Amino acid sequence: MTLLSDRLEASVAHTIAGISNGGLQGETCAPELADGPWAFDLGMPGYGPGASQGDSLPAGSPTQGELPARYREATPQQLSDWIAAAKASLGSRVAVMGHFYQRDEVVQYADFVGDSFQLARAARELPDAEAIVFCGVHFMAETADILTGDDQAVILPNLAAGCSMADMADIDSVEECWAELEALFGSAPDESGRVPVIPVTYMNSSAALKAFCGEHGGIVCTSSNAATVLEWAFERGQRVLFFPDQHLGRNTAKAMGVPLSAMPLWNPARVSGGLSADALRDSRVILWNGFCSVHKRFSVSQIEAARAAHPDVRVIVHPECPMDVVDAADAAGSTDFIVKAIAAAPAGSTFAIGTEINLVQRLAADYPQHEIFCLDSVICPCSTMYRIHPGYLAWVLEELVAGRVVNRITVDERVADGARIALERMLAARPDTTMAA
Numbered sequence: 001m002t003l004l005s006d007r008l009e010a011s012v013a014h015t016i017a018g019i020s021n022g023g024l025q026g027e028t029c030a031p032e033l034a035d036g037p038w039a040f041d042l043g044m045p046g047y048g049p050g051a052s053q054g055d056s057l058p059a060g061s062p063t064q065g066e067l068p069a070r071y072r073e074a075t076p077q078q079l080s081d082w083i084a085a086a087k088a089s090l091g092s093r094v095a096v097m098g099h100f101y102q103r104d105e106v107v108q109y110a111d112f113v114g115d116s117f118q119l120a121r122a123a124r125e126l127p128d129a130e131a132i133v134f135c136g137v138h139f140m141a142e143t144a145d146i147l148t149g150d151d152q153a154v155i156l157p158n159l160a161a162g163c164s165m166a167d168m169a170d171i172d173s174v175e176e177c178w179a180e181l182e183a184l185f186g187s188a189p190d191e192s193g194r195v196p197v198i199p200v201t202y203m204n205s206s207a208a209l210k211a212f213c214g215e216h217g218g219i220v221c222t223s224s225n226a227a228t229v230l231e232w233a234f235e236r237g238q239r240v241l242f243f244p245d246q247h248l249g250r251n252t253a254k255a256m257g258v259p260l261s262a263m264p265l266w267n268p269a270r271v272s273g274g275l276s277a278d279a280l281r282d283s284r285v286i287l288w289n290g291f292c293s294v295h296k297r298f299s300v301s302q303i304e305a306a307r308a309a310h311p312d313v314r315v316i317v318h319p320e321c322p323m324d325v326v327d328a329a330d331a332a333g334s335t336d337f338i339v340k341a342i343a344a345a346p347a348g349s350t351f352a353i354g355t356e357i358n359l360v361q362r363l364a365a366d367y368p369q370h371e372i373f374c375l376d377s378v379i380c381p382c383s384t385m386y387r388i389h390p391g392y393l394a395w396v397l398e399e400l401v402a403g404r405v406v407n408r409i410t411v412d413e414r415v416a417d418g419a420r421i422a423l424e425r426m427l428a429a430r431p432d433t434t435m436a437a
């Protein structure tokens with residue numbers, strides 16, 4: 001394994017800084033990525049630079065106040081010393097969660113590293129921790145708050161770290177869709193006891209949508225257990241309403257044998273989703289018009305270029321990628337699947353990976369016996385994950401040392417109750433570990 005100091009020298013943030021100052025060759029999707037994220041916290045609409053910079057930020061989205069100058073002006077070494085001292089002072093009273101897509105400069109301080117599902121489960125298994133500092137995005141912190149005790153504080157270091165995909169399905173739009181589906185199908189079960197529609201929301205969604213699923217007989221899924229969850233839903237319903245990510249829904253259902261003709265796409269910006277009553281009646285999975293801007297960047301032409309340059313390459317992509325990309329790859333699976341596939345490969349393997357650049361570059365540094373590269377040559381991280389910076393982590397930890405809780409994420413108890421039902425159903429839906437996705 002690569003030493004931490006060497007890995008930080010090869011980190012995405014270090015690479016972007018080098019490209020910006022002309023010291024390294026390459027291209028980023030946004031030169032502003034080299035700036036501290038606090039430059040976008042005050043009065044700056046949008047998700048910030050990165051893959052989601054072109055997505056529309058909904059009105060009323062959480063915003064972050066100004067980070068104190070002490071942290072904005074600190075050197076990396078100062079921030080490192082402050083974080084280490086705060087963690088030593090707090091001990092087991094605080095746990096730091098780091099998502100796979102976080103920059104290495106943050107992940108190095110995490111007590112637990114994983115995907116959103118793994119981190120939510122880890123948070124639930126720490127009943128003695130007084131605070132969970134979640135270095136991820138807003139919906140992840142919400143999920144951790146739902147699954148942890150009332151006396152535990154869940155903290156998001158930068159409140160502006162949202163998720164553009166999660167924002168593509170809001171509770172009002174989903175309720176409008178559901179009302180139209182109920183008007184068309186009713187709510188009575190068929191002769192086999194299956195109701196007309198079962199709602200399924202991806203983990204990448206608000207607590208309100210998880211609660212909606214819990215209250216309407218539905219469930220939450222992850223990229224690891226999406227097939228298991230769809231099987232669960234088909235046992236109970238004649239069709240599924242799947243939101244917010246159309247690509248995960250389409251790729252998973254297609255692999256299960258559901259024809260594309262039975263997967264109409266509901267566009268909440270159009271009357272009746274832009275769909276006819278016949279299209280809805282013939283559906284098995286009604287997909288929502290949402291997507292991940294990170295995984296939307298990957299293309300078949302990138303895969304073809306990788307195969308041309310590396311004949312023995314193994315291409316693995318995330319199932320949030322478009323269908324043609326998943327079809328052209330050798331395998332598709334969750335971030336955890338990607339990590340395990342690389343860890344288990346014989347030395348000298350070559351991988352082209354279609355997922356967020358921070359994880360890909362970390363894997364390349366951690367497994368130098370392989371050749372690992374991102375399908376997309378442009379350095380373009382997740383906009384919102386990138387809003388978390390060591391400066392914010394130092395701030396929230398030092399505030400805890402001083403006895404103050406800042407940036408606490410709290411889900412209303414009524415919402416939490418419904419969401420918890422859907423999440424517990426998800427936790428009980430164990431995926432087949434022999435499946436790729």
